[in-house]
Amino acid sequence: MNDLLVMAQIAGRRCAFHAHDVSSVIEVGAITPVPRAPDFIAGITAMRSQALTVIECRRAIGFDPGRWALDHRAVVVTVADYSYALRVDAIEDITSAIGEPGHVPGGFGPEWSRVAAGMIETQAGPALLIDLPTLIAGREPFGAAA
Amino acid sequence: MDDLLADFVAETREMLEASEGEIIAWEADPSDRARIDTIFRFVHTVKGNCGFFDFPRLAALSHVAEDALADCRSGRREADSAMVSAVLAIIDRIAQMADAIEAGEEFPEGGDDALIAALEPGAEPVETAPDAVLEAAAANGSEPIPAHEPASALLSDSDGASDTAPAVKKLENGPAAQRSIRLPVDLLDRVMSGVSDMVLARNDLAHRLRQAGTQPTIDGPFERLTTILADVRDAITRMRMQRIETLFSALPRLVRDLSADLGKQVMVDLEGGDVELDREMIETIRDPITHIIRNAVDHGMEAPTERRAAGKREIALLSISARQSGNTISIVLSDDGSGLDEERIAEKAVATGLITDAQRASMSREKILQLIFEPGFSTAEAVSNISGRGVGLDVVRENLEKVGGSIKVTSTPGVGTLFTMQIPLTLSIIAGLTVESRGQRFAIPQSYVEEIIHSSSKALDFTRVGETALVTFRGNRVPCLMLTDVLELPNAVSDGADAPMPASQSTMVILRLASGDLFALAVDNIHSHGDVVVKPLAPAIMKSGFYAGSTLLDDGQPVLLLDVTNVAAAYGLVSDARGRVFKSTDDDKEAADQTACRAMLFTDFAGRRCAVRLELVQRIETAPISAIDLSAGSPRAVIDGVILPLIGLPDGPLPSDKLRLLRLTDGSCELLHAVREIDDAAELTGALKPANDDPMIEALTLVDGKTVALIDGHQFFARYGEAPEVVSKPVCRLPETDWAKTILGPLVKSAGYAIAQEPSNSADATKPDASGTSADIAIWFDDEYEAAIALDMDFNTPVIRLRDVPDSSGGAESIYRYDREALVFALQQARSGGGRRS
Incomplete structure (x- = not known):
């Protein structure tokens, strides 16, 4: 498996998305909040003429986004249409994976383990491969923002 | 291979759909060669295709059907009802198998042999629907009905196929009438979003061009681009549309099977199959329509014997018609069955606790009937296997309301029941109103909006009872929700001075839910209204339950579309019983407060904000371009059969094919004022500053900080007003000669008369009373008249007598036939009531 990966920093950690899940990287314009x-x-x-749902990944995983910088670009992914x-x-780079995603004994910590599809070795070093559907589903209601 | 398989399934299904009608028609007349050929082609193609794939069972089934049909075609075998049923059973099985293949499932083994055996000449009829008809008919003690009776009923008598025209005509034209290609929906969506992008780019460009000032060399082509883009957008929208025929075509078969199962005879009349509807919407209404038809056939229609006893035709009539009016489609399903039993519905509703006895006593029949859409309601004492399965009418209504539609029922006992469904034309493009609260915009589907009222208006009477806010709308207390509270919008944080707007300052959007409940939604501002393209929202957002989708404004900014029904439901505003709690309050108080001058605000075609006193406005009309006549010196328009003078039209071509018109009246005269946009009704509280430069403007004033020109009603009517010319004119009887028709006729017409339609029989023409025409005035030649008098005829209309010679002879009151002035004068005299009776 020699997959291309989009590398990004989320909450200070290096994470990876499968490149085939990523349709583009855009400059984020005005965001209409959803009360x-x-x-x-x-x-x-x-x-363009599509409406995108903007996900704050740090909060979706369970961290307070105020502690990290924010890229002015965003990764556009398509999940279930x-x-x-x-x-x-x-957003860092595109690189290729070395080997299959694997698991680390002991997991990645409660927040990360929930959204992780595993650890993957890349040209740029190890990264956490994000499982998009769980990321987008967000935390369960009980998880308060850290 | 998978692609091939998908194509095979798709082709089979398409052919099935196309031949559905043929099959029914064939059943009506088994000897019809043309039908046999079509069905033969179908099974033949299936058989051929099966050879490609390894589907031995499909191949075997289609093979026997093909054989049997081939025998019929060559005359070796007579098509009888047993054979028709057997072939139908096989075709059904083919459809089921195709479904299974598509789903990748194994079709359950067995059963094929019985179907094949049933096709053998002289075989026992297979257990299908038509058989049940025979049994049911026998059980009812009436004479046996031929198995194909229901189907022939569907198509009316095969010789005089005039009254059930649409369905039959379609069959005659054959499925090849409309050429079509198959496209994936997401490709359409891509094209559609591409066009939306183009519109956005155009708007951006328009903005920049405006900034750069007028540049004739660029503006021309730009206008052209705009027109083209509008056309393309329209066409793309139509691409998503599908004729409702696709839904209708399955109905005859459904009714046939149902009526056969139940031993009833039902004729289906379909109308309006060419009405187009969004594909998604067709899917949404499929179940509701099926359900209502099931109910109608099962409960609504009596058995043939009962019908005969009631003096009706044995064959019941179920008519389904679709009509488009503006942005909604109305589908009417009516049957001529026994009608709804008001008493039973009321009893049931009381028994189940939907209403109390006291409420029932005060409810009208119409209200009681609507109870059948309440959850947990079903009058059928014995749930039959037809209407017992599936959903109740409450689900039907819920599903329709989900897409912004509504349903209601009317019924006359013993005569029939009529369901009227109103559904929006499309799910994806709706008319929307953009509102603003706390600096954020939201869209509301226009179909819910009843009225927009600025809450500074005294009539609104904003009060709070406990935590609930109430406003008065047309004499009723209506609950009021603050959009800011509903959505928990943060207070404006930017500048401290901008304190949250008090509710009494905001604008009220009065919304009417599909159930008829009203409530007011307080917003800070109204922005615009227009068609919005609705895009779906991600599930995580949909879960919040407040939004129905998102849409993009012209500047590309996304806004959320509010789910009005859900918001209302979240606040417990949707309940049919609630409306009665709120009694109308004293109107006189409101009237006493109303001292300020109320005016209708609008924007005219010159882009000017204008106001006209509300008392002058009779109605707001929307007229198609075709109603407007520019041929005469001054433009006119026909509204409700009356020709009215029209002012305020833009110079040059009309901007769209519909025009908004204000119908103004001073009590006797009427005139129309074309407007670009109607803004609002408002109170003119500011000082009126007389304007002297434009005679048509009475004064300038301020509304919401902007100048508004108040139209001078007196000048308007003095200059343009005229009494409406009634199109139904007084009728004038003319002599029966060519001269009268070609020379006198136009003159009489221009004097404002219509010409009486006389029977050509000249004997009758001399007897105005016998001819039966009720003319308001009659013109007779003098000699004719003398003759009539001699015959002692009674003239009950004023008469104008014409003579052939210029000089008056004999002193009789007659007019020389080329004395135009005298003639016109006489006609006018007669018209104003002073007609001379000789």
Whole structure:
């Protein structure tokens, strides 16, 4: 398996998305907030004539986004026919994976283990491979923002 | 291989759909060669395709059907009802198998042999629906009905296929009438979003062009681009549309099977199959329609014997028609069955606790009937296997309301029942109103909006009872929700001076839910209204329950579309019993407060904000371009059969094919004022500053900080007003000669008369009373008249007598036939009531 990966920093950690899940990387324009939606949904924004749901990844995983920088770009992914823009600390690079995603004994910590599809070795070093559907589903209601 | 398989399934299904009608028609007349050929082609193609794939069972089934049909075609075998049923059973099985293949499932073994055996000449009829008809008919003690009776009923008598035209005509034209290609929906969506992008880019460009000032060399082509884009957008929208025929075509078969099962005879009349509807919407209404038809056939229609006893035709009539009016489609399903039993419905509703006895006593029949849509309601004492399965009418209504539609029922005992469904034209493009609260915009589907009222208006009477806010709308207390509270919008944080707007300052959008409940939604501002393209929202957002989708404004900014029904439900505002609690309050108080001058605000085609006193406005009309006549010196329009003078039209071509018109009246005269946009009704509280430069403007005033020109009603009517010319004119009887028709006729017409339609029989023409035409005035030649008098005829209309010679002879009151002035004068005299009776 020699997959291309989009590398990004989320909450200070290096994470990876499968490149085939990523449709583009966009500059984030105006975001329309969505009142009464879960807090990890930053709002909706327009990409061409499509409406994207903007996900604040740090909050979706369970961290306070105020502690990290915010990239002005966002990763656009499509999950179950809906498009999402993922806001992260920084979008780094595209690189290729070395080997299969694997697990680390002891897991990645409670927040990370929930959204992780495993650890993957890349050209740029190890990264946490993000499982998009769980990331986008957000935390269960009981998880308060850290 | 998978692609091939998908194509095979798709082709089979398409052919099935196309031949559905043929099959029914064939059943009506088994000897019809053309039908046999079509069905033969179908099974033949299936058989051929099966050869490609390894589907031995499909191949075997289609093979025997093909054989049997081939025998019929060559005359070796007579098509009888047993054979028709057997072939139908096989075709059904083929459809089921195709479904299973598509789903990748194994079709359950067995059963094929019985079907194949049933096709053998002289075989026992297979257990299918038509058989049940025979049994049911026998059980009812009436004479046996031929198995194909229901189907022939569907198509009316095969010779005089005039009254059930649409369905039959379609069959005659054959499935090849409309050429079509198969496209994936997401490709359409891509094209559609591409066009939306183009519109956004155009808007951006328009903005920049405006900034750059007028540049004739660029503006022309830009206008052209705009028009083209509007056309393309329209066409793309139509691509998503599908004729409702696709839904209708399955109904005859459904009714046939149902009526056969129940031993009833039902004729289906389909109308309006060419109405187009969004594909998604067709899927949404499929179940509700099926359900209502099931109910109608099962409960609504009596058995043939009962019908005969009631003096009705044995064959019941179920008619389904679709009509488009504006942005909604109405589908009417009516049957001529026994009608709804008001007493039983009321009893049931009381028994189940839906209403109390006291409430029942005060409810109208119409209200009681609507109870059948309440959850937990079903009058059927014995749940039959037809209408017992599936959903109740409450689910039908719920599903329709989900897409912004509504349903209601009317019924006359013993005569029939009529269901009226109103559904929006499309799910994806709706008319929307954009509102703003706390600096954020939201869209509301226009179909819910009843009225927009600025709450500074005294009539609104904003009060709070406990925590609930109430406003008065047309004399009723209506609950009021603050959009800011509903969505928990943060207070404006930017500048401290901008304190949250008090509710009494905001604008009220009065919303009417599909159930008829009203409530007011307080917003800070109204922005615009127009068609919005609704895009779905991610599930995580949908879960919050407040939004129905998102849409993009012209500047590309996304806004959320509010789910009005859900918001209302979240606040417990949707309940049919609630409306009665709120009694209308004293109207006189409101009237006493109303001292300020109320005016209708609008924008005219010159872009000017204008106001006209509300008392002058009779109605707001929307007229198609075709109703407007520019041929005469001054433009006119026909509204409700009356020709009215029209002012305020833009110079040059009309902007759209519909025009908004204000119908103004001073009590006797009427005139129409074309407007670009109607803004609101408002109170003119600011000082009126007389304007002297434009005679048409009475004064300038301020509304919401902007200048508004108040139209001078007196000048308007003095200059343009005229009494409406009634199209139904007084009727004038003319002599029966060519001269009268070609020369006198136009003159009489221009004097404002219609010409009486006389029977050509000249004997009758001399007897105005016998001819039966009720003319308001009659013109007779003098000699004719003398003759009539001699015959002692009774003239009950004023008469104008014409003579052939210029000089008056004999002193009789007659007019020379080319004395135009005298003639016109006489006609006008007669019209104003002073007609001379000789």
